[in-house]
Amino acid sequence: MVTASRVQLTVLRGRDDEWQAVRSLLDGVTGGGGALLLHGEPGSGRTALVGHAHRYAEDCTVLAAAGLAEESALPYAGLQRLLDPVLHRAAALPDEQHRLLRRALAGESCPADRQLTLSMAVLGLLAAAARDRPLLATMDDVDRGDPQTAQVLAFVARRLRHLPVAVLLTADVAVTVDGIPAHRLRPLNARDSVAVLIDRLPERPAASVLTALAVTGGGNPQALVDLAEVLSPAQWRGEEALPTAPPADGALGRAYRARLDRLPPDTRRVLLLAALDEAGAPGTLIRAAGAAGTEAEALAPAEVAGLVRVEPWGVTFPQPLVRTMIAASAPLAERRAAHRLLAGVLVADGHRLRRAMHLAAATAGADPALATELEEAAAGGVGDWATASAALRWAAELSGHPTQTAARLLTAARYAWAGGQPDVARLLLDRLRVVSRDPAVRGRADLLRGELELRCGRASGASVTLLTAATAVAGTDRALALSGLVRAGEAICFAGDQYRYAEVGRRALALRRPTDPPVMELMGCLVAGVAATLRGDHERAGPALRRAVVLGGRLTGSALTPTALNCAAAAGLVVAVDGAAHRLAERAVGLARERGELSVLSRALELRAVAEYWLGRHEAAAETSRDGLRVARASGQINCASVHLGMLAVLAAIRADRDTSLRHLREIGESPTPGSRPHALAGWALAVLDLIDGRHAEAADRLASLARLGTGRGQVLVQVMATPYLVEAAAHLAHRPAATAALAVFDRWASSTASPLRRALSARCHALLAPRGGAEAERDFQTALRLHPTEAGTFERARTELLFGQELRRSRRPRDARTHLHQAREMFSLLGVACWAEQATTELRAAGESVGPPDLPAARLLTGQQLRIAELVAEGATNREIAARMFLSTRTVDHHLRNVFHRLGIRSRTELARAFATERHVGLTSDR
Structure with missing residues (x-):
């Protein structure tokens, strides 16, 4: 029996829902008990949750045991260990139940026709033990022990409603128990995986190391713990290659070995072949199994155990980490033999690269011929850069000459970067420094290193690396040197050091x-x-x-x-x-x-x-920026991710979506260097929010600080994009030198282009800075409206109409103002920009007009999908019914319906139904 006491609980990362379910079970036990099954793959945190339950249940008597594979053939062995602390309470049971329970727990069998009596005896014993205080009984890994114990506990767990008894069971991912609520422990997300690692490392490692380890851990908490325990200081600093799999001798490795040991030898043999053949083609596995003296059907026990799923198109692993652990747990000799078998059967298929990779994995020592084969088979890498990079790494290992080793390592690094593996590319480049001192090779390597710094590291230092590397390769490869200069220029612009771009221009001209x-x-x-x-x-x-x-x-x-x-x-x-x-x-x-x-x-x-x-x-x-953000994060490009977040913040701010804009800015955090592009985009977004809230001086100061004109420092190009907002803010201020200077830069650029939109924005800016109520302002506003393109820039045209309407109203010309304000309100409503439409409505009311919702047909205000959802709501369908009919999630329907309400200017489903009924009536009348 466990003595429970409330202690400081260790943090369980990513298990909030499961822990809440356990707490609810324990908190309600005095009013009537219940049961819960936690099931998941090995290492998913089942035992940790049970331990938390023991510590939390301070007011309960706690009985605890675990299923043991060694006792799985001993009937009721697990039950005996669980109930031993309270067996003295068995005297309170009816005589028949008492005798039967004693015999079963003493090792005697229980006849099939007495199973009910025995189960009732166990239920009665737990009830007796819970007479003085509530009771918690836990059985970890219930599926590993004897099946008789599992059957009795399942029976008891379904009959606790009126008893102060809670039963908590854990089992493998494939196990369910009828009648007992279950929670499946899913893999941790990237954030929680990183948190698990930080909890266990001596100091916070490089972000790239955390990302790579989180991927290797596959969201399995024990895998992450095992990885953290075997890392050397050089590895968590990112100076040495990281493990590609959790250690085979770690807790997770031992758990998987125990699980695999319970399978027949032929099953383990075919399972290893399936794990090593990542392509998963059924024909390959069938032939390999035949060559091993068995057949693919031997996988049946592994499928029953939930390790694999056998489907017509091949064998898949429901949990990707299972494949890794099967391979890692196999002895080296068995792995090499399996690789040779797979290479042998791939000859007929013509899979040159896969065959060469299997041969390389089965080879010890140098093999120049195989290295050449790998290099030729991986050439180009298109479609599977990661595999091609791995092949070139093997080729480098098998090479017989340092020059070939260096060339192959460099190509492997390029392929790894192309496939979105910057950490792998960096480590290969670091190894290349040791292998080769050839200036040409080092120059090419530094070009790649500089690009990695630009996208994934310290962009301010990337330009120096790239300029130096471009000089080093200019004598032998002008095209490569020129591409390096393009990257250097991009790094200079990203960091806000545009005054240095002239040097890039001079060097490029010379090439x-x-x-x-x-x-x-x-x-x-x-x-x-x-x-x-x-x-x-x-x-x-x-x-x-x-x-x-x-x-x-x-x-x-x-x-x-x-x-x-x-x-x-x-x-x-x-x-x-x-x-x-x-x-x-x-x-x-x-x-x-x-x-x-x-x-x-x-x-x-x-x-x-x-x-x-x-x-x-x-x-x-x-949507494009959200896509770019996903790609950037998946490929470790933190600088690109910050740019996409900045762009999303600006776009949300322009639509007056304060919460979304600030959320994206929080995601950027404090990492961007002042003067960098993400920093400037964040300032632009905050300035737009200031402008919307009427904080004109603050908005103007933020936008003016994006670049220091005349010095080439700061984000000149971002400030040019934001100049219309700077001028709009400055129009409310007495002193406008920064806005005037920025507008002069914008004018010179806009007048050099053939863009009507840029010229329209220029005219609008001049109108805003012109004396209020004068002919100059009206003339510039009219010019802007004439220049605004009809096929693009609808939002900017609507902004111009709104600003012109405001100018006319404040100049005591309300009748003229209303025409432009109506145009602005209609366009903003069509665009679904509620805040700006409301501003136009407010201005219309100030101009003396009483206005309600926009007088526009729904078909013009809504997208096709929104219109269909609105029609179904008007017909009385619930969101769940709409989701089922349109093959959408209810969350998506909720999102679209909120936009429908905004665009139509209504607040309830009843108003929506009434609006559609009115519109249909008007349509029928007009048809007549």
Whole structure:
């Protein structure tokens, strides 16, 4: 029996729901008992939860036992250990029950026709033991012990409603018990996995180390604990390669070995083959099993145990960590033999790379011929960069010459980065430093290292690395050197050190030749155009940037890469050809997805989101940024993730969604360096929120601080994008020098482009700074409205209508103001921007007009999906019914319905039904 006392509980990461269920069971035990089954894979935290229950149950008598595989053939052995502390209470049972219980627990069998009597005896004994104080009985791993104990406890657990007794059972993931509530312990998410690691490491390791270990742990708490225990100081500092699997001799490894030991030998043999053959093709496993002297059907016991799922298209592992632990737990000789078997049967399939990988895993020592085979089979890497990188790592290990080893390590690092594995790429580059001192090799390696710093590390230092590396390779590979300069320029702009871009421009100019192929010319034009833009020389910038856009649209064959398309899209954004920039970025996104190049996908999505912002497609831009954020986080690109969060914060702020904007800003945290792009985007978002709340001075100060004009420091390009908001804030202030200077920069850029939108924004800004009520302001507002494109930028046109209406109303021209305010209100309603529509409504009322909900048909106000949901609500359908009919989640229906209410200006389902009934009646009347 366990003596319970309330102590400080160890934190259980990611198990809030399960712990709440256990607490509810224990807190309600005095009013009537119950039972709970916790089931999950080994290491998922079942035993930890039981331990917490023991410590929490301070007012209970606690009986505790665990199922033991060694006693699984001994009937009632587990029950004997559980009940031994209270057996003296058995004297209170009826004689027949007392005798039967004593005989069963003494090792005598219980006849089948007496099972009910025995089960009632156990129930009576627990009731007697709970007479003085409530009782908690726990059986950990109930499925590992003898089945008779499990049957009796299940019987008892279903009959506790009127007794102060709680039963807590734990079992494997595949086990359920009829009539007992169950909670399955799911894998931890990334955040909780990182928290488990931090709890157990001597000091907080590098973020990249935490991310890599969280992935390796597969969300299994015990795997994470085992990994943390075997890490060396150099590993958790990120200086040495990290384990690729939890240790085989750790607690989780021992648990899986015990689980595997219970399977027949043939099952274990085929299970190892299935674990090592990650492609999972059924034909491969069938032939490999035959070569091993058995057959694939031997997997049946493993399937019953929940380790695998055998399906017509192959064998899958419901928990990915199971595959890892099966391979890690097998002796080295068995693993190598299994790899050789798989390599042998893959000859006929023509899977050259997979066969070579299996042969490499079965080989000890150098094998130059196999290394060459691996290198050739992995060439290109498109579609599966991670596998290709692993193949090149094997090839480097098997190489017989240092030069080949270095070349293969460098290629492996490039492939790892392309596949979104920056930590693997860094470690390979670190190893390369030891292997090779060749300046050319080191220069190429540093170009890759600089790109990793730009996307995933300290971007301010990336430019130095990239500039130095570009110089090192310029003599042997001008194209590579030029690509390094493009990256260096991007790093300079990201960090807010634009005054240094001139150096990039000079170096790029020295590398260019008249006979350069299109890709090199494109990169050269981009650098030249951006350099000219940053020094205000738009006459030179425009032609160079437009040439880059044209070249990007003409790329074909091997020259057509996501990186080249990104360069062309960036050029298009700087020269304000938004449609072309969007098409190029969209093409880059599609090609990066097709090729599996996660390293460039996030940047392509960033460019597409900016293009969508300028095109007025704010919802599309937000969705693109959310996609980019997911990609950036999955591939360890923390700087790209911060840019996407900043863009999401700006887009939410522009739509007056304060909570969402601030949530994204909190996610950015304090990591961005002042002056960097994420920092500037965060300042822009906060300034827009200030502007909406009427804090004009604060908004103007924030926006003016984004860049220090004339010095080349700060985010000049972000400030240019935000200039319309800076001017709008400054229009309410007496002194406007910062806004005037920023508008001068914006004007020079806008006038050099062919963009009607930029010129419309320029005219609007001048109208805002003109004397109030004068002809100049009205003329500039009219110019802005004339220039606003009809096919794009609807939001900005609506903002101009609103601002013009405000100007006319405050100039005592309410009748003229109402025309523009009605236009603004209608457009904002169509866009679903409730805050701005309400502002227009407020202005209309101030202009002397009584207004209600927008007088627009629902078909114009709502999207197709929103309209269908609204129609079903009007018909009386519940959200759950709508979700089932439209194959959506109820959460999605809730989200769309809130937007419907906002757009239609109504507050309830009843109002919605009435509005649709009125609209149908009007439609029928007009038809007549």
